[in-house]
Amino acid sequence: MKNILRTVSEQFGSLLDSGANKLDDWFIKDVHKIAITGLSRSGKSMLFTSLMTTLKYRSEENYNCLPLLKSLPIEFVEGMKLDAIESYELFPIKDHIQSLENQRWPKPTEQLYGFRLTIRLKETGSIKKYLLPHKEIVFEFLDYPGEWITDMPMLNKTFSQWSDSAWAQQMTEPQSYYAQEWHHFTRAFNFDLVPDDDSIACVVNEYRHYLKKSKAGGISLLQPGSFLISGSGFDWEHHGFAPLPTKVTSDLSNPWNKVFSNNYQLFLNQWLKPLKENSFKESDKQIILIDLFEGLNHSKLHLQQLKETLSNLSETFVYGNPSWFSKTVLRNTAIGKVAFVATKSDLIPESQKPQLLSLLQDITEGARAKFEEKDIEFDHFLVSAIQATDSGLSKNSLRYTNLQDEYIEVEFEDIPTSLKSMNRDENFPVLPVKVPKDFLPRILNGRGMDRLFQYLLE
Amino acid sequence: MESNFEQPTYRPKIKQTPLHEAQPVQALPEKSIRLDLDDDKNSGVSLWLWALGLGVLSILSFSVFHAIQTIDSYFNTYPILSSFLGLGLGAFILAIALLIYKEVKGYLDVSQFVDSKVDLKALETLGDRHSTLNKLQNHASLVSKSSYASRCFRQFESAINSDLSNHEIIGLYQSKVAEPILKKAEEVLKKESFVSGGLAFISPNTLIQTLLFAWISVRTLKRIARVFGLRPGITGNWKLIRVAAENMAAQSFFDLATDEITNQIGSSLAAKFMENSAEAVAAGALNIRLGKALIQLLNEAKHG
Known part of the structure; x- marks a missing residue:
């Protein structure tokens, strides 16, 4: 009898606790679930590092950073804390700061991080401040490798469909240059042989070699990107696959076609579907980070491909603006606000920023077309998570320190305002910027983060 | 057939020149000022x-x-x-x-x-960030360097960067300068009105009360003007003095009225207490009126 009573009282207690937490959530918490989507090298890790550092120094040291972030007024911020979301790893902010202290850029993300940033604000309303003396703004972020994002459109394809489209992409510029060795290999390989572990590993490794080479060459549309990083939860070494020449995929009885089709299905079912369900589902806002310099540094064709990749990616997410009932009671979530963000905007002179913004708007055209007939709010932003460069002598120039510690002045010609206005034979070579020694003030003096987060909080 | 794609070559659209100097070190942003800081006080005699x-x-x-x-x-x-x-x-x-x-x-x-009214709406319509900044800087040059207004403006200036649009600069000016100054002025006024009411309550006779009221009125004018970065002196603004004079006249009239009521009721301690309480409330209210008139006059200059 005692045990029954104890169990009942424990159950009742936990019910009360969870009820109290729910009430807290309703009355004092304002939760923003933000998915930060960005291709590999788009600056996600640096953006998180900068955001957390800036908010910390703003709330604890009272530095006048993020002046446009009116929704989090400095004078009312009581404190902030960072903790991991249940079943996710905490973002390695300390490691990243350590890297910056050693004048190295933070390592790219190779695994999934989920973290919650809670900012506690003093309540200022004349009556509210006595009833509920504070409120909390909660940001929930998911950081995942950009390579995983590129794989999401594969969910809508069969192996032969994916293989044929991958093959077609490899035959066109700019991939065609990087795919030469891979194509040479497939021409020489006998796909009539019965596949065994060694021969499968040989084909998959050769394909990975092509993917790695293309990635180094600034190609954005590379599938499966999950094969490129060690943190992915799929065993590609034993269940790998690669696109096959059309003559092989068109022959359904070909043993290679059968093996790779099976492995492809495993990849979708064991890796991509659960990843999408668990990681990309519960967000109501989205930041799409775009590194336009990946394209500008290489060629017009690279930029065109970036545009295509972004357009394909937008198919992956669920957009819409569910009603309060649908959102709160039925737990339907959809992304209702999107921010397209061009990162690393300190890599061009101030005078060229309007052009860069215009180019960003052009690049997102295909992705934005998916929002038509839906009540989706969106806007475009330029952000520099760290102001690593200085202004130069003329309005079209800037200065930076390169990896050899030389301080360089760079004079820019006009950045194209759209893809159409960029010539095929011109580019803006990459600036190998070294992390400045005074990285902290340069993070605190970063640009555009306040405008971006104010937009998301409004 | 073997494909033969050559490595593409591109004409770089940037020109790099090494410099014989080191990268300058950036300073940390300015620290935010606290609203509860005292406005600048005159030190010494x-x-x-x-x-x-x-x-x-x-x-x-x-x-x-x-x-x-x-x-x-x-x-x-x-x-x-x-x-x-x-x-x-x-x-x-x-x-x-x-x-x-x-x-x-x-x-x-x-x-x-x-x-030198800064018409923020007009500046917003013009949409030229350069002229907006010039206009705001000119206006800021008129305020006392050690004042609260000047500190707010310095904070606003430190937050300005070349990325900000004209609209954002005006918004920032509102949140970093206009709104904090107004809030601070209202805080000062509230405090002064309490003092004014308190003095009216404890003053033993009408003459002392009038003198105290004149003193607190002038002090209120001076303190609020200082929040806005001005040192107007006594004759600094006849318009304000007129409001102060009107206030004193109203207070005197109120004194007569309360005296008469007290006479009618009798001279008990309770009646005296009621009289003093009513006078205290009136003094506080008149002081608020005075302060509000000044805030409106100076704040108009901010918002145009």
């Missing part, structure tokens, strides 16, 4: 006290001088004393001249401040 002191000294000196003249008509016999008296008189005249200069300057500053 005010010019008014100097003038008063020197005036008293001169009167004393002349009295002594006259006394000496009366006692001893041999002026030439006391050259040091006569020199001292001459110096005292000279200093008094100098202080009076300085005081007049300060008053005139204070008056001109207030007039200039009010006249």
